[in-house]
Each structure stands twice: as structure tokens, then as C-alpha cells.
Amino acid sequence: MQEALALWEERERRQVEILASLDEAEASLARGEGRPITEESMKALADDVKRRGRTRLAAERNASNLMDFRVAPQAESDLDEMTR
Numbered sequence: 001m002q003e004a005l006a007l008w009e010e011r012e013r014r015q016v017e018i019l020a021s022l023d024e025a026e027a028s029l030a031r032g033e034g035r036p037i038t039e040e041s042m043k044a045l046a047d048d049v050k051r052r053g054r055t056r057l058a059a060e061r062n063a064s065n066l067m068d069f070r071v072a073p074q075a076e077s078d079l080d081e082m083t084r
Contacts, residue, residue: 028034
């Protein structure tokens with residue numbers, strides 16, 4: 001019985017938190033703080049995320065001084081055999 005009561009209380013607490021979060025979001029929208037979502041704005045967001053990701057990846061590669069190397073097929077085969 002105590003476990004059931006504890007589960008119910010937890011569910012009620014989460015529900016109150018969700019409702020408070022919704023109230024906060026609605027108030028934010030009422031203040032004009034929202035962002036319109038259109039096909040064009042979603043494309044711009046995706047482009048921005050890709051640009052930032054590529055910039056970050058380039059910075060990480062430069063920071064670790066990694067170079068791109070190609071491995072000859074025979075060398076790759078030899079490596080595979082060595083790790084078996």
C-alpha cells in the first residue's frame with residue numbers, strides 16, 4: 001500500500017511539474033518570445049547545426065593534429081590477420 005501511495009505521489013508531482021512548465025511556455029509565447037516554425041526556418045536551423053558541427057569537428061581535428069591517412073588494401077588485410 002505504501003509503495004502504491006509513493007508511486008501516486010510521484011506521478012502527481014511530475015504532473016504538477018509538467019503543468020508548470022506548460023504555463024511557463026505559454027507565458028513566454030504571450031510575451032512574443034517564441035519562434036515561428038516554418039519549412040524555411042527548419043532548413044535554416046538544420047544548416048546552422050551542420051555548419052556548427054563541421055566547425056567543431058575541424059577544430060577537434062586540428063587540436064589533436066590528426067591527419068587523414070589511407071591504408072592500402074593489402075596493408076589493411078595484413079592488419080586484419082594480425083588482430084585475429
